[in-house]
Amino acid sequence: MIPENIKDLIAKLKEKTKNNNAKWQTSSGENEFQIKLDAGKIVIDSFHNEYDNEWYVSFGIYNKEGNEVIRNTVEQSDISGDYELLLDFHETVQNSYLKTDETINKMIFEINGKDEVGEIDSPLPF
Amino acid sequence: MSREQRITVYIFLGLSVLSVIIFTLFKNEKSTYLDFISVWGSFASLSAFVFLFFQIKSQKSINEESNRAIKETKNLLIKLFSISDISKGTKIVEQAQTFLRLNKFESALLRLKDLKEILIYIKHYNTKKNLINLNEYADHVSNISIDLLNINDKIIGKKSTINVSKVISNLEEISTFISDFELKIKDNDS
Incomplete structure (x- = not known):
């Protein structure tokens, strides 16, 4: 079970991320993101384990000396609600990093504002 | 008397x-x-x-x-032990990067562990001298810890893929950090 203070930390950081006030970076996990704070570093990752065919979400905290102080890895079959909480947080972070909503909104604006969208293929050289 | x-x-x-x-x-x-x-x-x-x-x-x-x-x-x-080990750091980075490019994760894991030890020596060596930026140091230590965890997960099959190019890029930054530290030691001792 994820402790209450971590849930609180996640909720506050999620809010900051949604408002585009949190600068996330990629990390060495395939879907992993990290954010540097003055007090340390927070890491969130989502991955699939081929052996047990489970999806996992992993949340870690590193202190200001760079040492790992907390690591919570929760599998999809977990029924405590922790998996949904961390997955939702991961999606928020991923969307923020990739600017998903911003891109979609700009596309909608472009489609609505132009009679014609897209570009023709470059002419063939022969 | x-x-x-x-x-x-x-x-x-x-x-x-x-x-x-x-x-x-x-x-x-x-x-x-x-x-x-x-x-x-x-x-x-x-x-x-x-x-x-x-x-x-x-x-x-x-x-x-x-x-x-x-x-x-x-x-x-x-001091003698640390300096001799620290100077091996950039070579270890090169080896680790080569192992990663060849997908030899077990060998890369060992090299990254050696590199983490070198970072710890650097911190001990630096105790009284303030030659390093502690925030930058902590960033490298946490990155190498994350990279070690991901490589280990890859080896045991917990993760099917990892971002190898990110690990290589993190190692490059560590190499620069170590080289910079070596130059500062030389400047400080001369």
Whole structure:
């Protein structure tokens, strides 16, 4: 079970991320993101384990000396609600990093504002 | 004979003379040599206390000197060991990057562990010198810890893929950090 203070930390950081006030970076996990704070570093990752065919979400905290102080890895079959909480947080972070909503909104604006969208293929050289 | 021992002998002789003077001045018909021995004995005890005081002080000083010498030797050994290991850091980075490009994750994991130890040496070496930016140092240590975890997960099959190019990029930054630190050590020692 994820402790209450971590849930609180996640909720506050999620809010900051949604408002585009949190600068996330990629990390060495395939879907992993990290954010540097003055007090340390927070890491969130989502991955699939081929052996047990489970999806996992992993949340870690590193202190200001760079040492790992907390690591919570929760599998999809977990029924405590922790998996949904961390997955939702991961999606928020991923969307923020990739600017998903911003891109979609700009596309909608472009489609609505132009009679014609897209570009023709470059002419063939022969 | 040490300075303290000489002082003690002088005090003892002075107090012996003083005991003779006191005995001579205050003796009467009933006074015996036993009374003189009693007076002299009291002053002798006082001298013994002074001697004991100097002995304890001297012993404490010897202990402090020994501890200081041990500490200096230990620091020198750590320094020599650390510098020789730190200078291997950039080579270890190159090896780790090559292993990662060849998907030899077990070998890369070992090299990254060596590299993490070197980062720890750097912190110990830096304790009194402030040659590194501690925030940058913490960033590298946490990144290498994350990378180690991901590579380990990849080896045991917990993760099917990891971002190898990110690990290589993190290693490059660590290599720059170590080279920079080496230059600062040379500048500092010259």
